Amino acid sequence: MSGAGKTGKYRGSVKDFPNFDANQDAEALYTAMKGFGSDKEAILDLITSRSNKQRIEICHAYKSLYGKDLIADLKYELTGKFERLIVGLMRPLEYFDAKEIKDALQGIGTDEKCLIEILASRTNQQIHALVEAYKDAYERDLEEDVVTDTSGHFKKMLIVLLQGTREEDDVVSEDLVEQDAKDLLDAGEVKWGTDEAQFIYILGSRSKQHLRLVFDEYLKIAGKPIDSSIRGELSGDFEKLMLAVVKNIRSTPEYFADRLFKAMKGLGTRDNTLIRIMVSRSEIDMLDIREIFRTKYEKSLHHMIESDTSGDYKKALLKLCGGDDDAAGEFFPEAAQVAYQMWELSAVVKVELKGTIHPAGDFNADGDAKVLRKAMKGLGTDEDAIIGVVTQRSNAQRQEIIKAYKSHFGRDLMADLKSEVSGALGKVILGLMMTPAQYDAKQLKKAMEGAGTDESILIEILATRNNQEIQAINAAYKEVYHKSLEDALSSDTSGHFKRILISLALGNRDEGGVDLAKAREDAKVVAETLKLADVSSDDSTSLETRFLSILCTQSYPQLRKVFQEFIKMTNHDIAHAINKRMSGDVGDAFLAIVRSVKNKQAFFADKLYKSMKGAGTDDRTLIRIIVSRSEIDLLNIRREFWDIYDKSLSHMIEKDTSGDYCKALLAICGGED
Numbered sequence: 041m042s043g044a045g046k047t048g049k050y051r052g053s054v055k056d057f058p059n060f061d062a063n064q065d066a067e068a069l070y071t072a073m074k075g076f077g078s079d080k081e082a083i084l085d086l087i088t089s090r091s092n093k094q095r096i097e098i099c100h101a102y103k104s105l106y107g108k109d110l111i112a113d114l115k116y117e118l119t120g121k122f123e124r125l126i127v128g129l130m131r132p133l134e135y136f137d138a139k140e141i142k143d144a145l146q147g148i149g150t151d152e153k154c155l156i157e158i159l160a161s162r163t164n165q166q167i168h169a170l171v172e173a174y175k176d177a178y179e180r181d182l183e184e185d186v187v188t189d190t191s192g193h194f195k196k197m198l199i200v201l202l203q204g205t206r207e208e209d210d211v212v213s214e215d216l217v218e219q220d221a222k223d224l225l226d227a228g229e230v231k232w233g234t235d236e237a238q239f240i241y242i243l244g245s246r247s248k249q250h251l252r253l254v255f256d257e258y259l260k261i262a263g264k265p266i267d268s269s270i271r272g273e274l275s276g277d278f279e280k281l282m283l284a285v286v287k288n289i290r291s292t293p294e295y296f297a298d299r300l301f302k303a304m305k306g307l308g309t310r311d312n313t314l315i316r317i318m319v320s321r322s323e324i325d326m327l328d329i330r331e332i333f334r335t336k337y338e339k340s341l342h343h344m345i346e347s348d349t350s351g352d353y354k355k356a357l358l359k360l361c362g363g364d365d366d367a368a369g370e371f372f373p374e375a376a377q378v379a380y381q382m383w384e385l386s387a388v389v390k391v392e393l394k395g396t397i398h399p400a401g402d403f404n405a406d407g408d409a410k411v412l413r414k415a416m417k418g419l420g421t422d423e424d425a426i427i428g429v430v431t432q433r434s435n436a437q438r439q440e441i442i443k444a445y446k447s448h449f450g451r452d453l454m455a456d457l458k459s460e461v462s463g464a465l466g467k468v469i470l471g472l473m474m475t476p477a478q479y480d481a482k483q484l485k486k487a488m489e490g491a492g493t494d495e496s497i498l499i500e501i502l503a504t505r506n507n508q509e510i511q512a513i514n515a516a517y518k519e520v521y522h523k524s525l526e527d528a529l530s531s532d533t534s535g536h537f538k539r540i541l542i543s544l545a546l547g548n549r550d551e552g553g554v555d556l557a558k559a560r561e562d563a564k565v566v567a568e569t570l571k572l573a574d575v576s577s578d579d580s581t582s583l584e585t586r587f588l589s590i591l592c593t594q595s596y597p598q599l600r601k602v603f604q605e606f607i608k609m610t611n612h613d614i615a616h617a618i619n620k621r622m623s624g625d626v627g628d629a630f631l632a633i634v635r636s637v638k639n640k641q642a643f644f645a646d647k648l649y650k651s652m653k654g655a656g657t658d659d660r661t662l663i664r665i666i667v668s669r670s671e672i673d674l675l676n677i678r679r680e681f682w683d684i685y686d687k688s689l690s691h692m693i694e695k696d697t698s699g700d701y702c703k704a705l706l707a708i709c710g711g712e713d
Contacts, residue, residue, distance in 0.1 A: 053326035053362025056091045062101035065090065069098070070106055078117040080352045087129055088359035092323055095130050121311045122353040128319040134169035137162070138177050140316055141170070145189045152194070152277045154316070155186070157299060159201040160284035161292055167204030193236045194278040197285075200244035207247035214253075220246065221257035228273040229262060236274070243285050251289045264392060265385075271679055293328035294336075296321055300329065301337050302686045304348040314349075314357070322360045330365055335379045338616050340365040379613045380604050386638055387600045395671035396678070396710030399434040405444040408433065412441070413449055416460045423700040426461060430472050431707035435671060438473050464659050464701040468708075471667040477512035478520065480505070483664055484513070485521055488532040495537070495625045497664070498529070500647065502544040503632040504640055510547030536584065537625040543592035550595045559598060562590045563605035570617045572610040591633050599637045641673050645680040648689060652696040662693075662705070670708050678709065688712055 068086055072079040087095060102110040111130050118126055128136055137158055144151035162170065174182040186198050220242050227238035243251065258266050270282050287295040296317050303310040303317070321329060333341040342364035345357045408429050415422035415429075430438065445453040454473055461469050471479050480501050487497035505513065517525040529541045569587040590602065603614045610617070615634045618627055635643040644665050651658035651665075669677055681689040690709045697705060 051325045051327045052323035053360060054091055054322040057089055057094055060094050062097040063105065065098045066101040066105050069102065069110065073113055073117045083126065084352055084356040084359065087126055088356055092133060096132060099130060121315065122356065125315045125319065125353060125356050128315060133320060134173035135177060136319060137170045138174040141174065142178060145185050150189050155198060156281045156284045159198055160281060161288050161295060164204040164206055167202060171202065192278065193240065194281055197240050197244060197278065197281050200240055206245060207250065209247050209249040211247045212250045212253065217250065217253045217257050220254045221261055224258055224266065225262050228269050234273040239282060243282060248289045293325045294332045296329045297333040297336060300333060300341060304344050309348050318357055318360045326362060334365045335613060338619060380607045383600050383604045387597060391676060393673040394675040396674040396708060397434060397670045399437055400432055403437050405440040406448065408441045409444040409448055412445065412453065416456050421460045423461065423465065426469060427700065427704045427707055430469050431704055435475060439475065442473065464663065465704055467663050468667060468701065468704045471663060476668065477516040479668060480513045481517040481520060484517065484525065488528055493532050498541055499629045499632045502541055503629060504636045507547040507549055507551065510545060537629060540588060540592060540626065540629045543588060549593055550598065552595055554597050554601050556601065559601040560605050562602045563609050565590060566602065566606050567610050570621050572612055572617060591630055596637050641676040642680045642684065644669060644677045645684055648681060649685055652692050657696050666705055666708050675710065
């Protein structure tokens with residue numbers, strides 16, 4: 041949802057204060073700071089309820105009345121994050137941006153993320169004003185400072201953005217759309233190496249509206265979104281900058297919603313980023329940012345700020361936020377449209393799944409069997425040799441090694457590995473040596489044995505595997521445990537949860553195309569079940585059965601269409617509605633299905649992140665996902681992990697694990713993003 045679609049409609053959260061009197065406000069601020077201590081609540085209430093233009097007038101009135109600099113007095117009276125926020129609000133936007141960029145450039149090292157955020161998101165007019173403000177405030181040329189402090193293609197693109205010469209949105213050349221899309225494809229995916237200059241020229245100069253059409257055309261001819269190609273072709277800060285430019289072209293509010301989420305999720309808060317966005321967007325598009333934030337992250341921006349900050353700093357941020365969207369319980373119309381478009385994008389994007397482990401070239405099963413035997417023979421074990429072989433062979437090759445080991449040494453390789461390699465490392469190595477179906481079957485068995493059941497593992501595996509994988513798991517389970525998976529699930533679970541798992545375990549999900557009429561009919565059933573539409577003559581038991589059948593047996597493309605129709609019908613997102621109206625294992629199972637349909641790799645990235653964040657590590661989940669997805673889509677999961685959490689999966693594994701266990705996981709992970 042870009043501001044372009046809302047001409048004449050104000051989308052900021054801070055407005056001009058009615059019956060404004062600059063002298064009266066200046067007096068109120070002077071009183072709040074006079075004497076011992078200061079009335080911080082009075083300061084924040086006044087400043088956050090005035091527009092930037094009015095705050096500038098208050099600064100002038102304060103100078104006239106008291107001969108003092110209001111910003112200097114505020115700096116003296118306030119401290120820390122609260123002071124940075126309040127002082128930021130008192131500067132004109134272009135001077136605020138200039139200060140942020142000056143801070144990003146000065147000192148040891150450069151805050152590239154700050155440079156990227158500001159220069160990739162501002163309009164031509166905002167860029168021109170920023171350049172002038174920088175010159176006025178610091179008597180320096182911004183372009184010269186950027187040239188001095190950056191390098192390579194990153195520097196070149198920043199300089200292009202600093203010119204503020206992007207074509208305006210009414211400049212769209214239909215003849216050039218196809219040519220630009222083809223030129224970008226030729227410059228990256230098709231070319232040996234990458235023609236960075238072509239990316240810089242097209243993404244740095246064309247109008248946003250033109251580029252949106254180029255991205256649509258690129259998706260058609262490349263079979264993947266432009267973002268995927270940029271990740272594959274570019275690297276480092278230049279890659280991050282170009283991705284930020286693409287995101288801003290698609291939707292500046294969505295870009296800022298993502299930045300805000302990343303600033304607050306996990307341990308610690310990136311307060312500089314949080315302050316910069318809340319200050320700079322409060323009078324531009326904060327309402328749009330709020331809508332998209334809730335759509336994407338299923339929680340309100342207000343709620344996340346409330347959970348992640350404290351004191352007067354929190355109160356001021358919440359005032360700038362302007363309201364709690366969770367209170368309404370449904371989307372704004374614009375947010376519903378964004379949610380609808382997100383499902384549309386999910387439906388058309390062809391994701392090329394890539395694992396991190398591939399068949400080894402010049403593979404020799406006999407040679408590998410000998411290496412493994414030597415690594416385990418005699419006193420001590422050569423864990424490095426075992427890791428080197430097992431993590432660098434495909435599963436099919438590992439099965440050949442098992443046979444060769446038996447032929448040469450008359451021994452069971454799995455048994456030998458089990459006796460020689462223990463703990464978390466042992467679980468990784470033995471997991472890799474099983475076939476995928478055997479490994480999943482074992483994980484399901486372990487989830488159900490002993491006292492209590494680990495429902496999350498049952499949900500994760502059964503909600504994310506395709507029909508062929510489910511059927512192979514059934515066969516492996518029966519062969520190893522002499523009992524059908526369906527019988528095991530029936531014995532160990534109950535009620536609706538049991539029915540969901542058994543339905544998924546049949547592996548009967550439809551594999552056909554999309555039936556729009558049926559999607560509308562099914563969306564109505566979903567809405568009635570979740571009590572978001574008038575209940576038809578069906579009784580509740582019949583509705584629940586049909587709801588379960590829809591989610592557990594319809595194809596992914598059909599479900600995407602059902603969820604889109606659900607949004608049109610109810611103004612709700614399916615995940616948000618399930619979260620609000622269902623609980624326990626049943627709600628978790630349905631949410632896992634929805635998230636898998638929407639973006640399976642993001643679902644796994646989220647589980648990996650949660651397995652490592654905070655105190656302690658959930659090694660069982662970490663190992664299970666790394667092992668089971670290594671040859672399917674672990675590379676895609678890595679990229680989603682980076683996009684969502686702004687840190688690499690390998691870096692987090694390195695921080696959170698140790699020794700040979702860490703080495704093995706990093707070898708499977710396959711690289712640092």
